[in-house]
Amino acid sequence: MAINFDDLKDTAVDLAQAAAQKAKELATIAKAKASIAAEEIKIRKAYIELGKLYYRDYALGEDMDSAEYLPWCDKITASRAVIEDLKNLIADIKEKGELTDEEVETADEEPAEEPEQTEE
Secondary structure, three states: OOOOHHHHHHHHHHHHHHHHHHHHHHHHHHHHHHHHHHHHHHHHHHHHHHHHHHHHHHHHOOOOOHHHHHHHHHHHHHHHHHHHHHHHHHHHHHHHOOOOHHHHHOOOOOOOOOOOOOOO
16 A cells, blocks of 8 residues: 555644634634623713613712713724624624534633722
8 A cells, every 4th residue: 555645744734724724713812802892891881871871860960961872872882893803703703614503602712800899
């Protein structure tokens, strides 16, 4: 039985290229998940600020000033749109790369640390 080294080399090259492509896809997914976590932190911060404004107006018996609330609402809406785009990117990569759910789940990086909140 003769070994065809050219075929063996071609197979090895193909496998290495497939592994590199899968690693690139998983890295992109991990970055997208980290960005999603960062956007979720932005949303939580916006909710906190919005709540502080609302409570201040409530405690003082003032009418709600939508001009004051609107920037925080816009930030929440924008972050939700970014999250949706990132989730779609992950789904597209998963579909095109024929990645399993398990591979996608293991593509997680450490979640972003939330800064400590100070009392105001």
